[in-house]
Amino acid sequence: MAIFGFGRKDKPATPADPPAEPATERPRGILDRLRAGLAKTAQVLKTDVRDLFKREGRLVDEPFLEELRAALIRTDMGPAAAEAIVADVRERLRARVVDPDVVLDSIRTQLLARLAPAEAGLKVAATGPTVILVTGVNGSGKTTSIAKLARRFTRDGKRVVLGAGDTFRAAAVEQLALWAGRLGAEIVRGEPNCDPASVAHRTVARAVEGGFDVCIVDTAGRLQTQSNLMQELGKIRRVIAKQIPDAPHETLLVIDATAGQNALSQAKGFKEAAGCTGIVLAKLDGSARGGVIVPVAEQFGLPVKFVGVGESADDLEAFDPGAFLAALLEGALADGG
Ligand SMILES: Nc1nc2c(ncn2[C@@H]2O[C@H](COP(=O)(O)OP(=O)(O)O)[C@@H](O)[C@H]2O)c(=O)[nH]1
Numbered sequence: 001m002a003i004f005g006f007g008r009k010d011k012p013a014t015p016a017d018p019p020a021e022p023a024t025e026r027p028r029g030i031l032d033r034l035r036a037g038l039a040k041t042a043q044v045l046k047t048d049v050r051d052l053f054k055r056e057g058r059l060v061d062e063p064f065l066e067e068l069r070a071a072l073i074r075t076d077m078g079p080a081a082a083e084a085i086v087a088d089v090r091e092r093l094r095a096r097v098v099d100p101d102v103v104l105d106s107i108r109t110q111l112l113a114r115l116a117p118a119e120a121g122l123k124v125a126a127t128g129p130t131v132i133l134v135t136g137v138n139g140s141g142k143t144t145s146i147a148k149l150a151r152r153f154t155r156d157g158k159r160v161v162l163g164a165g166d167t168f169r170a171a172a173v174e175q176l177a178l179w180a181g182r183l184g185a186e187i188v189r190g191e192p193n194c195d196p197a198s199v200a201h202r203t204v205a206r207a208v209e210g211g212f213d214v215c216i217v218d219t220a221g222r223l224q225t226q227s228n229l230m231q232e233l234g235k236i237r238r239v240i241a242k243q244i245p246d247a248p249h250e251t252l253l254v255i256d257a258t259a260g261q262n263a264l265s266q267a268k269g270f271k272e273a274a275g276c277t278g279i280v281l282a283k284l285d286g287s288a289r290g291g292v293i294v295p296v297a298e299q300f301g302l303p304v305k306f307v308g309v310g311e312s313a314d315d316l317e318a319f320d321p322g323a324f325l326a327a328l329l330e331g332a333l334a335d336g337g
C-alpha cells in the first residue's frame, strides 16, 4: 500500500527526530506563547493594515476598502470573513477619517463572532481510559501533536500510553518512542508493516489493563482522497469501539496551518470519511496565513480543539478564540509604529 507524500517538498522523507527541548525557559503564559506563535500572521495584519493608513488623513472610501479586503485575504481567512469585515468598516466608518486601531477592532469583533462557535474542550471518558485517535496527511504534525497532548496530560498527573499506529515507517515508530521516553509515557508498538488496527487494539487493551488515564493512538499519514486508507481509519475506530463502547472519545485531525486552501478539503474529507471530531491546527508559528483557522472552523462544524505554535512539547494551546485574537491583534496594536 502506498502512502503519498503531501506538502512535504521541503521535508526529508523520514520523520524528524523530536527537536531538543529549548535550553532557555519558554515564555510563560498562554498569551505570550500564542503571541510568539502567531507572530507571522500578526505581522501580515499589522503591516498590511497599517500600510493602508500611510497617506495622512486617508478616508474610508471604496479603494481603501478594496485594499483592506486584499490584506485580509492574504491571511487566508477566506472571502466570507473578509467581506464581513469590509462591510462592517464601510457601514461604521464610511467617508470618515479613521485610525488603524478602529479597523483592527472591527477585525476582532467580526472574527470573534466567527470563531467562538468553534471552541470546545476535549471530550474525556467518564470512567476508564480516554482514547484519542490522531489522523491527518503526511507531515501535518500528528506525532508531534501527540507528544504535546501527552505532555499536557502528564503535567496534570495523568498516566499516558501511546500507540505507534504509523506502522509503515520504522522511523515513525522511533520518533514516537523518543517522545514517549522523554515524556514518561508508555508506548505500544507492533511489527513493521503490521495492521495498525492491531496496534490500536493492543494499545487500548494495555490502557485498560494497566489502569491508564489516557491512550493516544498515532496513525500513518494519508490523503483525504485515498478511500482505502480512509476506510482503514474506520476499521481502527471500530476495533477501538469494540473494547470501549464510546471510544475513541476524540478522533483528531491534525492540519498544517501552512496547507492553504487544501486545509479545507482535508477537514471535509476526514470529517466525512473518518468521523473526525475535532481539529488540531499545527504549525501556526510557521505560517503568515493563520487566518485559515476561520474557514476551517466555520465551514465543517468541526471544533478547533488545539493550536500548535512550535516544535517543542509545550507548544500546544487549547483553542481559545479570545486569547487567539488578542495574541493576533493586540500584538499588532502594541508593536505598530
Ligand atoms: N514550527 C512547527 N513545527 C511543527 C509543529 N508541529 C509539528 N512540527 C514539525 O513538523 C514536522 C512534521 O511533524 P510530525 O509530527 O512528524 O508530522 P506527522 O507526519 O504528521 O506525524 C516535524 O519537523 C515537526 O517538528 C508546530 O506546531 N510548529
Ligand SMILES: [Mg+2]
Residues within 6 Å of the ligand: 015, 142, 143, 144, 166, 172, 218
Ligand atoms: Mg508521524
